[in-house]
Amino acid sequence: NSATAAVDLVKVYGSGDTAVRALDRVSVAFPPATFSAIMGPSGSGKSTLMHCLAGLDTATSGHAMLGGTDLTSLSDRVLTRVRRERIGFVFQAFNLLPTLTAEKNITLPLDLAGKRPDRKWMNQLVEVLGLGARLDHRPSEMSGGQQQRVALARALVTRPDVVFADEPTGNLDSRTSAEVLGLLRDCVRQFGQTVVMVTHDQNAARYAGHVVHMADGRVAGIGSPAPRQQVN
Numbered sequence: 001n002s003a004t005a006a007v008d009l010v011k012v013y014g015s016g017d018t019a020v021r022a023l024d025r026v027s028v029a030f031p032p033a034t035f036s037a038i039m040g041p042s043g044s045g046k047s048t049l050m051h052c053l054a055g056l057d058t059a060t061s062g063h064a065m066l067g068g069t070d071l072t073s074l075s076d077r078v079l080t081r082v083r084r085e086r087i088g089f090v091f092q093a094f095n096l097l098p099t100l101t102a103e104k105n106i107t108l109p110l111d112l113a114g115k116r117p118d119r120k121w122m123n124q125l126v127e128v129l130g131l132g133a134r135l136d137h138r139p140s141e142m143s144g145g146q147q148q149r150v151a152l153a154r155a156l157v158t159r160p161d162v163v164f165a166d167e168p169t170g171n172l173d174s175r176t177s178a179e180v181l182g183l184l185r186d187c188v189r190q191f192g193q194t195v196v197m198v199t200h201d202q203n204a205a206r207y208a209g210h211v212v213h214m215a216d217g218r219v220a221g222i223g224s225p226a227p228r229q230q231v232n
């Protein structure tokens with residue numbers, strides 16, 4: 001029972017002498033309603049694993065499962081729809097549109113899909129993420145932490161099966177990072193949201209209930225919070 005899983009996943013960049021085996025037969029499952037972290041040194045394959053699981057990158061072989069759906073078997077068109085409707089994304093750069101208010105940024109994924117926001121769900125998100133007073137503000141009028149909260153709300157607005165967060169605290173000071181990580185954890189606890197975060201930050205990984213350690217394109221170990229060794 002996993003929300004997302006890699007099965008024998010291989011990713012090779014390039015070919016011939018210069019080929020890089022970024023993922024070397026990775027099999028790993030991420031449990032539902034859990035805050036998971038993928039950790040490991042730079043170049044160990046963390047981003048590649050996340051991108052394959054999120055349907056942003058195509059694996060060379062193996063399977064990227066989203067629940068019972070094998071993303072590697074889908075056409076580009078269907079994959080794009082699955083990504084829009086069933087996956088949420090949070091990035092290091094918040095990727096908010098500068099001309100839109102917080103509220104419009106949050107509902108953007110729904111607007112693109114021609115769907116109306118569920119008012120009750122919006123209200124819950126706004127309350128848990130503490131965005132009430134900010135909904136009319138544009139990104140330039142918000143702090144980094146507030147912008148990341150908006151990005152988090154945007155990732156959750158479609159009620160995705162999984163939220164993938166790529167170094168979500170990379171641009172934040174340590175106090176604001178702690179706040180955002182606490183909020184991610186709240187979403188897992190209060191909404192049963194599945195979150196998979198890529199991070200090289202030991203402190204960030206402490207918020208996770210499930211940690212996958214990568215090294216050289218393989219899973220080097222699986223553990224809960226405290227990593228067994230200093231990576232980086």
Ligand code: ADP
Nearest residue numbers: 013020022040041042043044045046047048049
């Ligand atoms: P991490 O996220 O842990 O830093 P990556 O998944 O980004 O690791 O990279 C894994 C390996 O794949 C590294 O050796 C990296 O140089 C290589 N790699 C990543 N993306 C590309 C790419 N687009 N083209 C060629 N090699 C790549």
Ligand code: ADP
Nearest residue numbers: 051056057080081083084087088089091095109
């Ligand atoms: P497409 O451009 O193929 O139609 P979407 O725009 O629907 O895909 O992308 C779905 C989500 O994935 C969006 O939130 C988008 O920001 C994100 N995304 C798309 N491509 C990348 C990428 N290369 N790296 C990181 N995120 C991406």
